[in-house]
Amino acid sequence: MANFIDRRLNSKNKSTxxxxxxIRRYKSQIKKSVSDAINKRGVTDVDTGESISIPKKDMSExxxxxxxxxxxxxxxxxxxxxxxxxxxxxxPQGGGQGSGQxxxxxxxxxxxxxxxxxxxxxxxxxxxxxxxxxxxxxxxxDKLVEYKTVRSGYCAEGVPSNIDIVKSLQxxxxxxxxxxxxxxxxxxxxxxxxxxxxxxKHDHIKEVKELKLEIERLKAAIAKVPFIDTFDLxxxxxxxxxxxxxxxxxxxxxxxxGSMDQATKDIAKRFYILLYLFLxxxxxxxDVVYIRHHTQAKEVDEQEFFYSQETGGTIASSxxxxxxxxxxxxYNANDWNIYGAQASDGDNWxxxxxLCKKIMLEKILPKxxxxxxxxxxxxxxxxxxxxxxxxxxxxxxxxxxxxRSVEDIYxxxxxxxxxxxxxAA
Amino acid sequence: MTKRKPLDDSPDWTFExxxxxxxEIARVAAHYRLDxxxxxxxxxxxxxxxxxxxxxxxxxxxxxxxxxxxxxxxEQTYKRGQMGLAYEIVINSDPxxxxxxxENTMTMQALVMAHACYGHNSFFKGNYLFKxxxxxxxxxxxxxxxxxxxAECEHKYGIDEVEAxxxxxHALMNHGVDRYKRPQKISLDEELKRQKEREEYLQSQxxxxxxxxxxxxxxADKKRKRFPSEPQENIxxxxxxxxPLLKPWQREIVRIVRKISQYFYPQKQTxxxxxxxxxxxxxxxxxxxxxxxLVTDKFILEFLHSHTNVVAQPEYNxxxxxxxxxxxxxxxxxxxxxxxxxxxxxxxxRWFPDIAGSNWLDTVHFAMENFKDESFISQFLSPKIxxxxxxFQIHDDEKNSFIEIGAIHNDTGYQKIRTALSNQYNLSxxxxxxxxxxxxxxxxxxxxxxxxxxxKVPLAGSKDEVLKHLHYLWQFDxxxxxxxxxxxxxxxxxCPPKATPVDKAS
Numbered sequence: 001m002a003n004f005i006d007r008r009l010n011s012k013n014k015s016t017x018x019x020x021x022x023i024r025r026y027k028s029q030i031k032k033s034v035s036d037a038i039n040k041r042g043v044t045d046v047d048t049g050e051s052i053s054i055p056k057k058d059m060s061e062x063x064x065x066x067x068x069x070x071x072x073x074x075x076x077x078x079x080x081x082x083x084x085x086x087x088x089x090x091x092p093q094g095g096g097q098g099s100g101q102x103x104x105x106x107x108x109x110x111x112x113x114x115x116x117x118x119x120x121x122x123x124x125x126x127x128x129x130x131x132x133x134x135x136x137x138x139x140x141x142d143k144l145v146e147y148k149t150v151r152s153g154y155c156a157e158g159v160p161s162n163i164d165i166v167k168s169l170q171x172x173x174x175x176x177x178x179x180x181x182x183x184x185x186x187x188x189x190x191x192x193x194x195x196x197x198x199x200x201k202h203d204h205i206k207e208v209k210e211l212k213l214e215i216e217r218l219k220a221a222i223a224k225v226p227f228i229d230t231f232d233l234x235x236x237x238x239x240x241x242x243x244x245x246x247x248x249x250x251x252x253x254x255x256x257x258g259s260m261d262q263a264t265k266d267i268a269k270r271f272y273i274l275l276y277l278f279l280x281x282x283x284x285x286x287d288v289v290y291i292r293h294h295t296q297a298k299e300v301d302e303q304e305f306f307y308s309q310e311t312g313g314t315i316a317s318s319x320x321x322x323x324x325x326x327x328x329x330x331y332n333a334n335d336w337n338i339y340g341a342q343a344s345d346g347d348n349w350x351x352x353x354x355l356c357k358k359i360m361l362e363k364i365l366p367k368x369x370x371x372x373x374x375x376x377x378x379x380x381x382x383x384x385x386x387x388x389x390x391x392x393x394x395x396x397x398x399x400x401x402x403x404r405s406v407e408d409i410y411x412x413x414x415x416x417x418x419x420x421x422x423x424a425a
Numbered sequence: 426m427t428k429r430k431p432l433d434d435s436p437d438w439t440f441e442x443x444x445x446x447x448x449e450i451a452r453v454a455a456h457y458r459l460d461x462x463x464x465x466x467x468x469x470x471x472x473x474x475x476x477x478x479x480x481x482x483x484x485x486x487x488x489x490x491x492x493x494x495x496x497x498x499x500e501q502t503y504k505r506g507q508m509g510l511a512y513e514i515v516i517n518s519d520p521x522x523x524x525x526x527x528e529n530t531m532t533m534q535a536l537v538m539a540h541a542c543y544g545h546n547s548f549f550k551g552n553y554l555f556k557x558x559x560x561x562x563x564x565x566x567x568x569x570x571x572x573x574x575x576a577e578c579e580h581k582y583g584i585d586e587v588e589a590x591x592x593x594x595h596a597l598m599n600h601g602v603d604r605y606k607r608p609q610k611i612s613l614d615e616e617l618k619r620q621k622e623r624e625e626y627l628q629s630q631x632x633x634x635x636x637x638x639x640x641x642x643x644x645a646d647k648k649r650k651r652f653p654s655e656p657q658e659n660i661x662x663x664x665x666x667x668x669p670l671l672k673p674w675q676r677e678i679v680r681i682v683r684k685i686s687q688y689f690y691p692q693k694q695t696x697x698x699x700x701x702x703x704x705x706x707x708x709x710x711x712x713x714x715x716x717x718x719l720v721t722d723k724f725i726l727e728f729l730h731s732h733t734n735v736v737a738q739p740e741y742n743x744x745x746x747x748x749x750x751x752x753x754x755x756x757x758x759x760x761x762x763x764x765x766x767x768x769x770x771x772x773x774x775r776w777f778p779d780i781a782g783s784n785w786l787d788t789v790h791f792a793m794e795n796f797k798d799e800s801f802i803s804q805f806l807s808p809k810i811x812x813x814x815x816x817f818q819i820h821d822d823e824k825n826s827f828i829e830i831g832a833i834h835n836d837t838g839y840q841k842i843r844t845a846l847s848n849q850y851n852l853s854x855x856x857x858x859x860x861x862x863x864x865x866x867x868x869x870x871x872x873x874x875x876x877x878x879x880x881k882v883p884l885a886g887s888k889d890e891v892l893k894h895l896h897y898l899w900q901f902d903x904x905x906x907x908x909x910x911x912x913x914x915x916x917x918x919x920c921p922p923k924a925t926p927v928d929k930a931s
Contacts (some may be wrong), residue, residue: 078740
């Protein structure tokens, strides 16, 4: 009469499509919420999702229903003090009136926001929607530098260690069956004839003798067929397949001279976070190299990069030189997709700026997939900006933007990686 | 009664134990003449339960954002601990599908099986509303058809288009119910076949309705024939058959939403009875098992604890009060019917001469089969229940600055409270009474709806949004008029709004 079914192992995400529909419908609101969020977000929680809030009235589903007012009679339980005819002041806002049975009306007066969480993936998808990595095409076409060994069937020749025993023995059996079939048929016929002769009442000594000889000859011939032959051997075949490299390295270059205050560094940090998150969507393995500089450049860890105090003048080329050095030592451009992001407040020793341009054009850009420069300042641009502008004019995958405040980061980021338009800077 | 070895009462359930308990429950249920559809009992996780919530209890549903929204809401409130999940969900289908939560203890599973698989299940099979309005054997097929059809439309015409149509239909879902006609029972194959035929037929009908050639009979102009000749309350049905510019697939979607609305209509009208009936049986069946010695003291105490929570009725001034608990009212009324049958007092004999002293099992079955909440209450709410619940009636007239106690649990009040409570469950008083009044077929093709207020209750502000949806389906002007007490009809809404600003003195 009853049938038990264990559904627990079935997929539990039956509502996923509906959920996506919901997000799709409210995309514009959610996107706004997402981009607001990135500006408020701390660095440490780059891996979490985001909590989204949408005003409830934007997503109500209207139905015809009775409003308030008119004449109503309602019954309530638990009378402890009332007698018929008692008059009570009307409680404010319909209090004391359970709205009765039926489904709770979702078009009620509640004006709370509808708050819900989206997963990290949904968050990133929304954050980076319509964005793409510049210069990615080139990476995939030109830089098929990594090879993967893959199985590709069997072949008749090879090294002994690659012998596939099962396949070889299958071949052996097949060959033996094929080569002995006519002899086995003869053997069977002879044995049958022999049995017939022996069953006969008359003697057939000569014939029996001849038959026995024939049978022995056939048996020997069958036994002579070799158990295994080089013809049977099958070797596993391997082929090399080129795969686009999935490794990327991201160079974070930052000016930490006295003129860079913590607020400016924080803005830069947000930009690096975005770039990092963005790269994680494309590459499995990402190395991050932090290079900070004042008059000298130094490779440091994240903590030191963002938080240690330094003073002094600024020579930006030192950082670029260090980057070139690290690239040569550890990150071969054939194996790694190289991305660079430089943040600065624009201060640089004036004589150094042309040098920066030279290093950039000759040593870095030929190897890098992309290099972005952001200048975080309220003031007018200085020499570095102007030099870099020349670079940007010459090179499509060098981009530069000016950021004034935290709110600019996300729009600037989107602009830099806008789909299909390769850096119009 | 022979004492038997009690069933294992350890808290963790296994499928083996579920089956043992189920067998015993089925035996006792049969003893009480509960006639059920075959049971299909599915064990699910909390997440799957949230999925089931989101799809409003439909095992298969077409894709739509509103279900996603419901899911997110459920998930949020559940994760924050603001809401527990139900122990079970049961679907009016044949076989009757019940979902049990994995986290329930063995006792809870037994309670839930008795409640859902025998209580609700026999209600679905026996109650006249369900019998005449829903068809348990074809609902799963129909939902599957609906899901595939909607998916196919999305594929052909794009998600946005389909979504807009569904949104519009959902807004009018409560007005897509036939109250007087019986739906036919047909299988999935037939449904598909007929859908094709309907599609062609409807389109041809619509065309002739809007034929531009003048009809010869000019005298018809004098006595302008109304179309529709009588007001229609099933707005979605009217749209499906008569909307001039709808595409065939849109008509089919209107129909799907209408059908689903129709399927749920009986459930809205039998909440108190349905839950009361299920509570009566989980209570009676498990106590019966206890009397037979099949379940232990430990089991029955845990059961009573949960049961008491379910049928508790907070009082009007309690912070937990949110209206009358249908479980409490229903359970107590059914138990009271049993009491009236078995141990009638003089009062009962006066109030219920026909059932006092009758066979209780016959009587509860009769009550379950032939009533809905409204009529059930007006028939069976006894003075004792009114006293036990200390019910009182509040009369709230907008014109007065006060509200007035109309009746309490005393001799003069019983009848009034019974009537008032019964009306409180009368859907036709609760839902806005809106009908299709007229289509201007000779003029601008505008559609006029009429709202007739009940007890002077006005229509809520959401009407303008709903009119927009209606306009999407009708695609010509849509007007909404309200019939005032004086009998005159005043326009209270219009979509699209008139180009010239209308002064409304209000």
